[in-house]
Amino acid sequence: MIENRPVLNIVQHVILILGVTVFVFPIWLAFVASTHTARDVNSGIPLLPGDQMWENYAQVLGEGLSTIGAPPIGLMLFNSLIMALAITIGKIVISLLSSFAIVYFRFPFRVLAFWTIFVTLMLPVEVRILPTYEVVAQLGMLNSYAGLSIPLIASATATFLFRQFFMTVPDELTEAARVDGAGPMKFFRDILVPLSRTNLAALFVILFIYGWNQYLWPLLVTTDESYYTVVMGIQRMANAGEEQPLWNLIMATAILAMLPPVAVIIGMQRLFVRGLVETEK
Amino acid sequence: MAQIEIENVRKVYPGGVEVIPDLSFDIAAGELCVLVGPSGCGKSTLLRMVAGLEPITGGEIRIAGRRVNELEPVERDISMVFQNYALYPHMSVYDNMAYGLRNRGEPKTTIDAAVRKAAKTLGLEDYLSRKPRQLSGGQRQRVAMGRAIVREPAAFLFDEPLSNLDAKLRVKTRVEIRDLQQRLGTTSIYVTHDQLEAMTLADQLVIMNAGRIEQAGPPLEIYERPASVFVGGFIGSPPMNFLPCFAGAGGVETATGQRLSGDSPAMGDVTAGVRPEDLTPDAAGPLPLHVRVVERLGATVHVHGVLEETETDLVASLPGSDAPNPGEVLRLAPNPGKLHYFSAETGRRLG
Structure with a gap:
């Protein structure tokens, strides 16, 4: 189907972008949460990445969470x-x-x-x-x-x-x-x-x-x-x-x-x- | 080179359907035998029994004097060309041809030499590394041929190998197959439903109908002396015309009382057969044709119509110059000695 109607194009893109946002948002939140300190996350997840990424991943990959089994x-x-x-x-x-x-x-x-x-x-x-x-x-x-x-x-x-x-x-x-x-x-x-x-x-x-x-x-x-x-x-x-x-x-x-x-x-x-x-x- | 003997072969499918009741014939070494007949006549089944793809219910098939009934296809020393070619889609042309040899455990150098020789014979040298889907229909057909000849088997089996090609390519490939078979001198069985292929290719033509042999022999002999109404109608294009006639002491008369011939092959009702090309326009001829359709082919004209006062359809094939117009009445006479008589009851040839 080849159609060239600008309005339809815009509508299509808006729907697609909305769909992608709905799917990607939780993953984005998970990623953002993984870059903050525990205190920041527990007081409500921020929407932008923080500066704790390196420390968090290093801890998870390295020593693990022996404290919580x-x-x-x-x-x-x-x-x-x-x-x-x-x-x-x-x-x-x-x-x-x-x-x-x-x-x-x-x-x-x-x-x-x-x-x-x-x-x-x-x-x-x-x-x-x-x-x-x-x-x-x-x-x-x-x-x-x-x-x-x-x-x-x-x-x-x-x-x-x-x-x-x-x-x-x-x-x-x-x-x-x-x-x-x-x-x-x-x-x-x-x-x-x-x-x-x-x-x-x-x-x-x-x-x-x-x-x-x-x-x-x-x-x-x-x-x-x-x-x-x-x-x-x-x-x-x-x-x-x-x-x-x-x-x-x-x-x-x-x-x-x-x-x-x-x-x-x-x-x-x-x-x-x-x-x-x-x-x- | 090997002789193929088929002796009292019988085929019954599970469930009791008898496709081939009892069939015997021999194919001489180096001969190309064409099995021809309408669909469902058992010709493909017979071929598949020779190939070993279908169990033989009764009788015996011998290739080069060796009973093959119980042998696997690979042990029968045959190779087969399938209607849809059945090339292995994921293998290159080279691998397709080499596969059978590899399975036999031939050394690499032997395989390579055999594949290159076959590719050269068929003009496939430039395509050896391609996959089947990158080839045209005609090239695929040649790869299938290559796969068959590379093993130098005792016999080739062809199962309608040309029916997936367009008309022009079919004529060309037909000639190539014949040429190749003559050069290699390999005994071959070729199954087709196309009477033109059958006539042009065969050394021996076997016409089958409902699991039985209607007639077997050299193509021209069959053309000139068809053994039954079925054979007459099957071989030749356009097919033979059949007229219900009555044979009495004074000769043979058509249904409308026109005298066809002075001699009678038998007494009573007979079917007279005459080929379209054996009819000539003749103002005093016994066959008044009410012309309906005229097909101009250049060299010849096919005149289709109905015999006046009857329902009998008739086709005459005339030289290109004298073409009547639709609606006219054209009187025709059969050429002397070109009438065939068949029994009205059994359809078998009389005399």
């Missing part, structure tokens, strides 16, 4: 990263393989298998959290990276997405690969996975953010500080008991916790935008 943020960021990557990679590998099986192999109860996976879409983690906790506890996986990530790996959404994608891959491609002597796993590795590149990149971003932002599950399965993730760490800091929460430091942590997902989006963006633009068939 949170480990150094470096460790929490590292834990979050391990958990998010394990969930992302695990989900992608499992769902790639399971949708490959469902689409390309004729085995008994294939349709049943697919629908079973599909039905679990209806049950988010929160609904099945108690039985899942019980299982993880029985297996002795509390307070471990395995306990943090494995229960969140099975993914109906990604399986469904890859199934839909595989079904659009022309049959002739499969047959050409058979004539070329590629066995099933070779076909999967050499042809299906490279063709799924765009989907892989998009899913990686979505799943990484999903994994990074997990809150309830880490809260349940970790009691050992050395396995705390940053998102739950922020919550621990905010509920610091009798003491007044140190909002400037909490906000600094929040800003730091936001950076890895942003980095993933920026890193992956080129790959999946390019993939979306180039239609290859």
Whole structure:
């Protein structure tokens, strides 16, 4: 749609700018709060950055908030990263393989298998959290990276997405690969996975953010500080008991916790935008 | 070079649909055999059974004397060109051609030599590093050909390889395929629904209908002596005209009592077939054509119309000079010896 009406242009821009402001304002406030002293922040958040940025971030990254029961943020960021990557990679590998099986192999109860996976879409983690906790506890996986990530790996959404994608891959491609002597796993590795590149990149971003932002599950399965993730760490800091929460430091942590997902989006963006633009068939 | 033998082959799909009841024929080494027929006649199914992409319900297929029924496609020593080319979109032209050889574990230098040789044969040398989406339809088609010839298989299988090309390119590529096949001397099976492709390419033409062979043989022989009404109507463009006739002791008469011929191939109702190009204007001819549409092609004119007093459509292909106008009545006579007679009941050829 190409129109050249100045009034419409202005209206469009006003709406867009308003929208951006609404979304950016909380982040701006968080950033501003992270650059002041605790006293300034508690007496109402100022709107302009202060001069405590260096000190606040140095404290958060360095000594941590041992006074209020949170480990150094470096460790929490590292834990979050391990958990998010394990969930992302695990989900992608499992769902790639399971949708490959469902689409390309004729085995008994294939349709049943697919629908079973599909039905679990209806049950988010929160609904099945108690039985899942019980299982993880029985297996002795509390307070471990395995306990943090494995229960969140099975993914109906990604399986469904890859199934839909595989079904659009022309049959002739499969047959050409058979004539070329590629066995099933070779076909999967050499042809299906490279063709799924765009989907892989998009899913990686979505799943990484999903994994990074997990809150309830880490809260349940970790009691050992050395396995705390940053998102739950922020919550621990905010509920610091009798003491007044140190909002400037909490906000600094929040800003730091936001950076890895942003980095993933920026890193992956080129790959999946390019993939979306180039239609290859 | 290898002979392909198809013996009592049968195909029933799960669910009991019988596509091919019982089919046998041989393809001699180095021959290009074209399978032609309307859609759903089983020609693609047969090709896919030879390729190993479709299980064989019954009978036996032998390539170079070796039973291949239970072999995987790659073990059959064949290569296939697909209708939509089925190039791997994420691989370069070079990798597309090299993929099959790599899977066979050939040494790198052998692969490189084979790919460059095939690329040279097909004029693809400048495109080796491109991706399929950066190529035109004709170039993609040639890459698909390249992928087939690079392995030097015992047989090529073509599944309607030209139907995604525009008309001009199709004619050009058709000639290229024929030229390439003759130079390499590789036994080939070529499936098409286009009778022109079938006529021009085939050493042996196999016309299929509803899973059966209607007629097999050299194209010209089929053109000159079609074995059934189906074959007559399928091969030739415009198709053969069919007239319901009655054959008696005095010869063959049309439905309106006009005498077509003095000889009778049989007694009773027959179908007479005459090709449009075997009709000549003749003031005393037995076929009065009420002209409806005249198509001027330059060298020839196609005159479409209806036989007077009947519902029978007729097409005559006349030299470019004598074209009637729509609405006129043109009397035509079949050229002597160019009438074909078929049984009115079975549609099979008489005599």
